[in-house]
Amino acid sequence: MIGEFDLIRKLSKMMDGPSPGVYRSIGDDAAVLEPPPGRLLFSSDMMVEGIHFRLDFSEPWEVGWKALAVNVSDIAAMGGTPLYAVVSLGVGRQDRPVSFYEEIYRGLNKAARRYGLSVVGGDTVRTEGPLVLDVSILGFAVSPVLRSGARNGDLLAVTGCLGASCAGLQWFLTKKTRHGPPYVDKAVKAHQRPQPRVKEAQAAVATGAVTALIDISDGLAGDLGHICEESGLGATIEASCIPVDASASRIASQVGASPVEWALRGGEDYELLMTVDPARGSLAKTAVENLGTRLTFIGEMTDKMSGVALVESGKWTLVERGGYTHF
Amino acid sequence: MIGEFDLIRKLSKMMDGPSPGVYRSIGDDAAVLEPPPGRLLFSSDMMVEGIHFRLDFSEPWEVGWKALAVNVSDIAAMGGTPLYAVVSLGVGRQDRPVSFYEEIYRGLNKAARRYGLSVVGGDTVRTEGPLVLDVSILGFAVSPVLRSGARNGDLLAVTGCLGASCAGLQWFLTKKTRHGPPYVDKAVKAHQRPQPRVKEAQAAVATGAVTALIDISDGLAGDLGHICEESGLGATIEASCIPVDASASRIASQVGASPVEWALRGGEDYELLMTVDPARGSLAKTAVENLGTRLTFIGEMTDKMSGVALVESGKWTLVERGGYTHF
Numbered sequence: 077m078i079g080e081f082d083l084i085r086k087l088s089k090m091m092d093g094p095s096p097g098v099y100r101s102i103g104d105d106a107a108v109l110e111p112p113p114g115r116l117l118f119s120s121d122m123m124v125e126g127i128h129f130r131l132d133f134s135e136p137w138e139v140g141w142k143a144l145a146v147n148v149s150d151i152a153a154m155g156g157t158p159l160y161a162v163v164s165l166g167v168g169r170q171d172r173p174v175s176f177y178e179e180i181y182r183g184l185n186k187a188a189r190r191y192g193l194s195v196v197g198g199d200t201v202r203t204e205g206p207l208v209l210d211v212s213i214l215g216f217a218v219s220p221v222l223r224s225g226a227r228n229g230d231l232l233a234v235t236g237c238l239g240a241s242c243a244g245l246q247w248f249l250t251k252k253t254r255h256g257p258p259y260v261d262k263a264v265k266a267h268q269r270p271q272p273r274v275k276e277a278q279a280a281v282a283t284g285a286v287t288a289l290i291d292i293s294d295g296l297a298g299d300l301g302h303i304c305e306e307s308g309l310g311a312t313i314e315a316s317c318i319p320v321d322a323s324a325s326r327i328a329s330q331v332g333a334s335p336v337e338w339a340l341r342g343g344e345d346y347e348l349l350m351t352v353d354p355a356r357g358s359l360a361k362t363a364v365e366n367l368g369t370r371l372t373f374i375g376e377m378t379d380k381m382s383g384v385a386l387v388e389s390g391k392w393t394l395v396e397r398g399g400y401t402h403f
Numbered sequence: 404m405i406g407e408f409d410l411i412r413k414l415s416k417m418m419d420g421p422s423p424g425v426y427r428s429i430g431d432d433a434a435v436l437e438p439p440p441g442r443l444l445f446s447s448d449m450m451v452e453g454i455h456f457r458l459d460f461s462e463p464w465e466v467g468w469k470a471l472a473v474n475v476s477d478i479a480a481m482g483g484t485p486l487y488a489v490v491s492l493g494v495g496r497q498d499r500p501v502s503f504y505e506e507i508y509r510g511l512n513k514a515a516r517r518y519g520l521s522v523v524g525g526d527t528v529r530t531e532g533p534l535v536l537d538v539s540i541l542g543f544a545v546s547p548v549l550r551s552g553a554r555n556g557d558l559l560a561v562t563g564c565l566g567a568s569c570a571g572l573q574w575f576l577t578k579k580t581r582h583g584p585p586y587v588d589k590a591v592k593a594h595q596r597p598q599p600r601v602k603e604a605q606a607a608v609a610t611g612a613v614t615a616l617i618d619i620s621d622g623l624a625g626d627l628g629h630i631c632e633e634s635g636l637g638a639t640i641e642a643s644c645i646p647v648d649a650s651a652s653r654i655a656s657q658v659g660a661s662p663v664e665w666a667l668r669g670g671e672d673y674e675l676l677m678t679v680d681p682a683r684g685s686l687a688k689t690a691v692e693n694l695g696t697r698l699t700f701i702g703e704m705t706d707k708m709s710g711v712a713l714v715e716s717g718k719w720t721l722v723e724r725g726g727y728t729h730f
Contacts, residue, residue, distance in 0.1 A: 099442065100549060103633065105480035105617060106446035106540075108547045115426065116443075118523060119433035120539055122491040124530040153432035164449035164491075164537045196445060203451040205532015210491045212447055212539030213433075220435045222427060290432060306430065 091185055095194040097159065107196035109214075111159055117215040119150045125168065125206035133248050136176055138268040140183025143209040146293065148191045149272035149346045151215035153291035154222075155281035158191050158215045158274065163198035166208030180209070191274060221281055226288035226307035226351035228379040233357070233371050235273050235348045235364060238296060239324030239335045240266035242342025250331045259323035266321070270346035277348055279363040280371070285356035290349050295341040297395045299349050300384050303377075307351075310380035313395075315388035319372040340386070340395060351377055418512050422521040424486070434523035436541075438486055444542040446477045452495065452533035460575050463503055465595040467510025470536040473620065475518045476599035476673045478542035480618035481549075482608035485518050485542045485601065490525035493535035507536070518601060548608055553615035553634035553678035555706040560684070560698050562600050562675045562691060565623060566651030566662045567593035569669025577658045586650040593648070597673035604675055606690040607698070612683035617676050622668040624722045626676050627711050630704075634678075637707035640722075642715035646699040667713070667722065678704055 088102040100108035123129060123143050131139070144161060151158045163184060167177065188195050193213070244267035248254050254264045272291065280286050288307060290299045296318065304311055320335045328335040339345075352360050357373065364371040375387075384395040415429040427435035450456060450470050458466070471488060478485045490511060494504065515522050520540070571594035575581050581591045599618065607613050615634055617626045623645065627638050647662045655662040666672075679687050684700065691698040702714075711722040 100547070104550050105477040106444040106483070106542065106547075108481070108544075108549075109443040109445055111443060116436040116438060116541075117433040118436055118487060118489055118539075118541060120489040120491045120524065120526050120537070122493060122526045122528045122535070122537065124493055124528055124532070124535075126531050127529055150432040154435070156433070160445060162445055162447040162539055164447045164539075166449060166451055166535060168532070197447065199447050199449045199537070201449045201451055202454050203532060203535065204453050205451070205495070205530060205535075208449070208451075208493060208530065208532075208535050208537075210447070210449065210526070210535075210537040210539075212489055212491075212537075214443075214445060214541070215433065217435075220427070220433075222435075223431050 091195045092189060098194050098196055101194065101196045107160065109160055109196065111214065111216050114216040114218045115220055117151050117154050117156045117217060117220060119147065120210060120212040121146045121150065122208065122210040124208050133254055134268050136179035137183030137186065139209065140180040141187045141269055143211050144184050144187040145270045145272055146346065147211045147213040148187070148274060149270065149291040149293065151213055152272045152274040152277045152348065153289055154217055154220040155277045155286070155289055156215040156217035156220060158193040158213055160194050160196045160214045161188065162212050163195055164210040165198065165200050166203040167200065168203050168205055168207040221286050221289040223288050223290050223303050224306040226303050226309055226377050228309060228377055229354060230287050230351040230377045231354050231357050231373050232311060232313065232375040232377065233350050233352050233360065233373050234292070234319060235276050235369050235371055237319045237321035238292065238339035238345050238347060239342055240321035241270065241344040242338040243321065243324035243327040246331055246333060247327050259326050263323040263327055267344060270344065272346050273348045273369065275367055276364045276369050279367055280350060280360045283356055283359040283363050285352045285360035286350045287353060288351040292345045292347045292349050293343055295343040296349065297340040297384055303349070303351060304383060310378040310383055310385065311375060312378055312385045312387055313375035315386050317372065317374040319370060418522045419516060425521050425523055428521065428523045434487065436487055436523065438541065438543050441543040441545045442547055444478050444481050444483045444544060444547060446474065447537060447539040448473045448477065449535065449537040451535050460581055461595050463506035464510030464513065466536065467507040468514045468596050470538050471511050471514040472597045472599055473673065474538045474540040475514070475601060476597065476618040476620065478540055479599045479601040479604045479675065480616055481544055481547040482604045482616055483542040483544035483547060485520040485540055487521050487523045487541045488515065489539050490522055491537040492525065492527050493530040494527065495530050495532055495534040548613050548616040550615050550617050550630050551633040553630050553636055553704045555636060555704055556681060557614050557678040557704045558681050558684050558700050559638060559640065559702040559704065560677050560679050560687065560700050561619070561623070561646060562603050562696050562698055564646045564648035565619065565666035565672050565674060566669055567648035568597065568671040569665040570648065570651035570654040573658055573660060574654050586653050590650040590654055594671060597671065599673050600675045600696065602694055603691045603696050606694055607677060607687045610683055610686040610690050612679045612687035613677045614680060615678040619672045619674045619676050620670055622670040623676065624667040624711055630676070630678060631710060637705040637710055637712065638702060639705055639712045639714055640702035642713050644699065644701040646697060
């Protein structure tokens with residue numbers, strides 16, 4: 077078995093070299109950084125083999141990509157810019173070669189490059205259990221957008237389409253393969269290689285239209301529930317307006333499921349959900365769509381404290397709090 | 404089983420309230436922070452049950468204390484001030500009550516309060532494996548001290564005494580109990596509740612005497628090896644000068660081990676090892692000892708690239724690279 081220091085050395089070589097604002101990276105007790113002026117954003121997300129990913133479904137590099145991307149999405153969800161990350165890796169099963177971990181770091185580095193941030197340190201430890209990957213991220217924003225700023229009457233808008241990530245997972249669980257027609261490939265990629273909406277968030281926020289912002293990691297219903305709770309409001313969604321991904325619709329019809337349910341509760345789409353000042357709604361839409369990403373209005377915030385209501389063919393249903401959860 | 408959001412909510416209540424520079428803490432996609440001016444320090448350390456701690460040896464609150472303290476020690480090792488931490492918790496065995504995790508967070512909070520930092524976020528996930536606790540820490544320093552700044556002829560100095568932490572662990576492994584005479588209690592506490600030397604590092608650095616700095620987590624030999632490697636130098640240590648902890652000496656004589664070996668290779672002392680400009684050595688000593696902590700000179704840096712040499716009764720031995728490692 078390779079030693080800890082050898083592994084760290086090998087893995088640190090996988091990472092891109094010095095970046096602006098990084099005075100000292102991997103190799104000291106802590107990284108030394110000089111971020112741009114603004115408020116700092118700080119969060120972490122842990123992924124565990126068998127719970128958050130399976131290595132018969134994901135390529136090792138995709139595990140690395142996703143571990144970083146879900147953290148980038150947390151920064152996007154504040155309207156911020158990702159800057160630096162540290163990565164803690166718990167090395168599980170001893171029969172995996174070093175090249176396996178190199179592949180994970182290759183995926184991390186690929187995502188870091190894509191989103192313009194630097195991996196500046198971390199930890200590598202042994203575990204008797206499953207592989208664990210915990211990423212902590214630092215970003216900055218001049219005016220971070222919280223979950224708590226929504227106002228009664230604000231419009232609800234989502235970027236992109238929903239349900240594809242859940243569809244990709246359900247395809248794999250049902251068919252025991254990640255392969256299939258092109259729409260399956262699209263859904264599987266949505267699950268394995270999420271594309272956090274950093275630029276879209278920044279563009280929308282820059283218009284001054286966005287009052288609250290969150291990324292859709294737990295499903296539309298659950299994440300809208302967080303905005304409602306933090307803002308002390310309710311919300312209604314028009315079911316027919318939810319931008320369900322076409323690949324999700326096709327896979328759902330094959331496995332006998334509802335794609336709208338996947339959008340509401342499937343999770344891991346890493347699209348943005350925002351509440352928007354109605355007077356500036358079209359500004360936000362134009363700003364996001366100029367980047368080639370759809371922005372769809374799906375409902376509005378209400379003063380009812382009764383949670384999230386779904387309107388479907390004129391019928392109202394109260395959507396249960398909480399989306400997909402790994403617990 | 405309690406759900407993820409309930410656990411996060413319960414645990415976030417364990418944490419102290421708002422702190423200076425914290426605009427938004429647990430409860431949004433990321434914490435929003437405004438650190439003081441200076442360079443930022445960023446690092447992480449992961450602890451895994453069965454590898455880094457055992458729950459038949461540690462109290463749950465001690466696991467939380469140690470997980471935060473070892474990260475604080477990384478900031479101390481740069482001469483910095485700890486500011487904020489995020490904590491990712493992988494919840495293992497399902498038969499542990501919520502109160503068990505509350506105890507871990509109580510220990511985290513206790514250490515946070517002791518060292519003046521705020522726990523501002525994190526993640527809580529499930530794992531089929533052992534309990535995992537990963538802490539990432541942010542600190543700041545006006546002039547961080549790296550491992551690479553040592554010069555030929557600089558003096559080597561360590562804070563406090565070494566070997567107690569390893570002695571505490573060895574006592575437990577040999578005697579199958581953490582209890583014993585007061586010196587055993589002291590050694591066990593050194594292992595379970597490390598006290599990172601934040602103020603001592605700052606005081607020594609403020610004298611302008613310190614050229615390189617590291618915390619002793621892998622054992623004196625291993626961590627001095629890191630300074631040698633990063634500074635492109637060698638070092639000699641006078642064995643009789645190493646400040647071996649009295650409890651380590653007593654326990655070593657009982658279990659038939661060498662306390663100097665524990666100091667050299669035992670690790671987890673979380674004392675500081677510094678290289679000091681000889682002209683200002685007494686300034687550094689006075690600054691540290693004014694805080695009630697011993698600073699002991701144990702050798703010097705040499706221009707030999709041959710690693711770390713130990714001088715014992717006039718005999719030289721080359722100390723093997725690498726201290727205690729969990730791999």
